[in-house]
Amino acid sequence: MPLNSSISIAADASLTSALDLTTGTAPLSVRKASAFASGTGAGKADKVFSDRRTLAASGTEDLDLAGVLxxxxxxxxxxxxxxxxxxxxxxxxxxxxxxxxxxTNAWATMLNATGTVTLRPGASLGLAAGVADATCYAVTAGTGDLLKIANSAAGTAVTYDIVIIGASA
Structure with a gap:
């Protein structure tokens, strides 16, 4: 099945300051996007996984990026x-x-083996490889393919959405 996909990250801000005779403005707009054609080389992707998932209080799960999703x-x-x-x-x-x-078998090319990112309620994490990058973030089946997702505490469940775009080779 062909896959055409893209990932984009954007930030917009406008800083203003009242001056003597006018108001100064410093607008900022940063947009980065990577669009991938169907395939497995640089600038291409042929696999996508997406899901809305819920973890019980204090629960964890390891998403196996090599063959289980x-x-x-x-x-x-x-x-x-x-x-x-x-x-x-x-x-x-x-x-x-x-x-x-x-x-065990941590997918370490994004956060290293022991690194974590904490997403507070409503927060999002986005990562996009450059289209000229043929290596991107490698997955090694059996030894480097588990992405751990955890609920930080007891008491209540957490829900999160996940989208992963990648290549099979």
């Missing part, structure tokens, strides 16, 4: 390279969603 049509997804990832914690969460640091 299912795409929208129920086919197993085996990533060899991650081209982009977006994870968003639900705004209605009470606890945080913690990403990274699987105890």
């Amino acid at each position: 299912l795409d929208a049509f129920g086919a197993a997804v085996t990533f060899a390279r991650i081209k982009g990832i977006v994870i968003s914690a639900a705004a209605s969460n009470t606890n945080n969603v913690v990403v990274g640091a699987a105890s």
Whole structure:
């Protein structure tokens, strides 16, 4: 199945200051986007996984990036390279969603083996590889393919959305 995909990250801000005779403005707009054609080389992707998931209080899960996740049509997804990832914690969460640091076979090319990112309620994490990058974020089946997602505390469940775009080779 052909896949055409893109990941984009944007930031907009406008700083203003009242001056003697006018108001000064410093507008800022930064947009970065990576669009991927269908395939497995540089600037290409052929696999996508997306889901809304819920973790019980104090719960964790290891998402196996090499052969266990299912795409929208129920086919197993085996990533060899991650081209982009977006994870968003639900705004209605009470606890945080913690990403990274699987105890074994950690997918370490994004956060290293023990690094984590804490997503407070309503927060999002986005990462996009450049289209000229053929390596991107490698996945090594059996030894470097688990992305840990954890609920930071007891008491309540957390919900998060995840989208992963990548290539099978």
